[in-house]
Every structure is written in structure tokens, then in C-alpha cells.
Amino acid sequence: MSALIKYIDKPHPVTGVTNSKLGIWCFIASEIMLFGGLFSAYVLLRSGSTTWPHAATVLNVPLATLNTLILITSSVTMVMAWASSALRDYNKFRMYLGLTVLLALAFLVIKGIEYGHKFEHHHFPKESIFFAIYFTMTGLHGLHVLGGIVVNSYFLLFGKRMWDEHPEQFTGRIEAAGLYWHFVDLVWIFLFPLLYLV
């Protein structure tokens, strides 16, 4: 016996949106609360700390700036992947989604290099409140980037069948994956200045 999930490619008559979109927005709402808690912890720890290092002296601002530009670009390629999917252009869709995955991988590689430099200089989470919150927030964000890579790679490698058989459902899935990816970008937009620039 199988249960059929309704309204995954047609708007629900009550909510006006597809169940898929409602679901992903509820998930993003929970993610806002998750990161909100961490940002709140940052405020508490920074307000309560007697000393706080000047970020530019202990963190690599140029690398983080490059990562910011990479993530912004990946957000554009993601939304272009959705637009290409809605316009039924498979080659462009694959190109943009592939670029999104590559840019996300580049972000993680640069983040790995940055972490490597920190470990070389014996900067670990246990060293100070600053490094504890830095590794916690950037680490959790990095895990979200990894999640986005997994999801987008799945659509890139195994999405053709659904593209052919259920195009509207497929475009809805890409929209949901895109909403998640833009949220990951949004978190970094606030993390970057708070951790690296002030």
C-alpha cells in the first residue's frame, strides 16, 4: 500500500502554495531559529567578554571575502538553474546546477584551507570564546553547504527521469532546493561581517 502525497506540483486550495513549498519554508523557519540561537549566543558571549580579538588579525579576511563572492555567485547560478528548469532547457539547467555544485565545493575547499591555517597556528575551539563561536558557527554553516552539495548533486546525477516524466514536480523540487541554498547564502551574508569584519 502506498500513500500518495497530494499538491506537490499544484497549489493546495487552502494555502495557495504547493505542499513542497510550504514544507521547505517550515524547514527554513526552523533553520532560522537554529542559527538565530547561535547568533544570540554570539551576542551574549561578545557582550559578556572582557576581551575580544580584532578579527582581521586572527582570521583571513581576503579568503573569506573570496568565499562570500563565491557563495553569492552560487546563489545566482542556483536561481538560474531553477529558471532554466521552468523554461524546460535541460542543458542550461545542468550547466547552472553543475556550476552551483562546483562553487559550493570551492567554498568548502577554501574553508578547509582556512581551517588548516588555524590548526597550524594551534587555534582550536577550546582556545577561547572567540574561536569556540567561530568554529561552531562556520562549522555548522559548512555542514549546511555540504547538505546543499548532496541535494543538488542528486538532482544533477539522477534527476533526468523525473525531468522527463514529471517536469512540474521536478521544477518544484529545484525551487525547494534553491530556497534552501539561498538560505545558506543568507546565513553567510550575516556571518561574514559579524565574525570577520567587526
Added chain:
Amino acid sequence: MEHGAEAIKKQVRVYIAVFAALGTLTVVTVAVSYLHLPFHQALAVALFVATIKGSLVAAYFMHLVSEKKIIYAILILTVVFTLFLFYLPLWTVGSGLVAHVS
């Protein structure tokens, strides 16, 4: 959100414009950080620019400019709870309930 081919092609032009704005604002944020403003001013500028960038991403890439009411309702509720999360530590610090840490 409109899904017609022409509507989507128009949106693509908006995405490119938003991309340019995000790139420019990122450069502005980093440039301002090199001015070495006092902490509270630096924080205010950084958060102001980040809020503009975040709003652009949410409004256009996440299509919130043309979203249904139920999505706004979910987000308003989330923002209220998130602001409470921010208020709580600030209140505890302000009231002296939290000792200084290092």
C-alpha cells in the same frame, strides 16, 4: 510568482542586477572594515549592509516579493521568536545576571 516564459525571462534580468548589487555591497562592506571605525559604528554599518544584501536575496532569489500570505505568516512568526532569542541575552547582560567571561 509568475511562471510564464516571458515572466521568467524578465526575472532573469532582475537576478543579474541583484547579483551585481550583492557583489558591489560585499566590496563596500570589506572596504568599510578597513576604515577601522569604532566598534558600534562598524557593527551598525556591517549589519546595515548585510540586511540590504539579505533582503535582496530573500526578496528576489527566494521570490518573497511575490509570495503567498501563508509564507509571510510563517516568516513573521519566525522573526518574532528570533527577535525574542536576541532580546533574552541582551536583557540578561543589561540586568547584570551574566558575569563577564573570557
